[in-house]
Amino acid sequence: MLLDGRSVLVTGGSAGIGQAIAIGAARQGANVAINYHGDDEGAEHTLDQVRQAGSKGIAVKGDVADPKTAEEFVSTATKALGGVDVFVSNAGICPFHAFLDMPQETVERTVQVNLLGAYYMVQAGARQMVEQGRGGSIIAVSSISALVGGEFQTHYTPTKAGVLSLMQSTAIALGKHQIRCNALLPGTIETDINRDDLSDPEKRKYMEARTPLGRLGEPEDLAGPAIFLASDMARYVTGAALLVDGGMYVNLQ
Template identity: 70%
Template sequence: MGLLDGKVLLVTGATAGIGRAVAIGAAKAGADVAINYLDGEGAAASVVAAIEAEGRRGVAIQGDVADRATATSFVDGAVAALGRVDVLVSNAGICPFHAFLDMPAETFERTMRVNLHGAYYMVQAAANRMVEQGQGGAIVAVSSISALVGGEFQTHYTPTKAGVHSLMQSAAIALGRYNIRCNSVLPGTILTDINKQDLSDPEKRAYMEKRVPLGRLGQPEDLVGPITFLASDMARYVTGAALLVDGGAYVNLQ
């Protein structure tokens, strides 16, 4: 039996990186999966094909999480296709690296709308559906080690990830009475499109790798196990928690 047998799981930002890995990993664990994506129909179709190759149902629903209406349309579309919502993984996020002093207002505001506002409305929409269903559920938000530490070129990004972490703590209190568990994962440096350009410098990448006690940067697949655990009934008494998935980077002071 898979840890997510019989569950319906929704993932935002799921055509690449962590979202893609989690969507496919959830199918391997027994879940039917609905994915949200902004663009790239071909990439979305390939994720659905991978889900179906595991013998599970999959559906891709397009929408910009920065638009509040997308949250409702994603949840409604997932229910129409798959019947219910048991788990939401709020993953969609952006990080256009930029210096602080001349940060364009549109860059700051777009990052806020996608990363924080988008997470808020997705969590709210999924939670309302779970309350209506009356059988509880699980919400896992992808925050970041950046919720706990700063970054010179991430002054717009780190506040959003701190906000996502805080949102899960407060939502855990608000939704506990409905048996809806809310937790966050805090990835360290994971090799995805979001930091591909930043890590294209061999010296920068070597430095980052040296900072990690486990000796390597993360892969999207490294998030599958932790998120699957938090989404599963194995974590039935875990809510309001934040799980670092960073190879030990946060605790390395030397």
């Protein structure tokens, strides 16, 4: 039970990677609070799984693009769970679109959710951890796209590079408070974000062939790495970027 008795907050916890991390944390003994935007059914499923693991779980609805959501999420979770030990900033969007006719509203919404949303959520979580005075772990879900480009992701890849950079800078800013900050960089993970893109059999076959492990990732593949970074097993790990991509990034030939 690597997270026994700890309070873990996860944004975007109603589906995909966030849901898998929330459930995985509960199975390691953590009490869990999730933030989610619109999927009530998905949020309830997460909470059901958290409670089946014997842990306490709450859900707080709100749009991470609104800075007030971060304050409300952390405040509500702190009251319900007794504090914040681990904060996982995961919420993100990626509406695929060509570069030359990219709508302004698509760019701005992606930046607001992926980068500014992460910034304000991490800041709120860090403030609570500093006030508590017992350290903590902050994990942000960046992406392999922080390191490589994507033809239909020109609005998305800069935000994920920004999230990676945010973890590097906060690791420096918060180290004196014994708060560790690290980034997870998933490769191609099958979630709602890319389900339409991967529905093309040829695209799917190509992505699988690019991955040395021979398959696309599943949300549960991120739970273990997140739990490691959240736990005392990673007590001297901060400012790190952990690729979870089946080897895709290094497969250049």
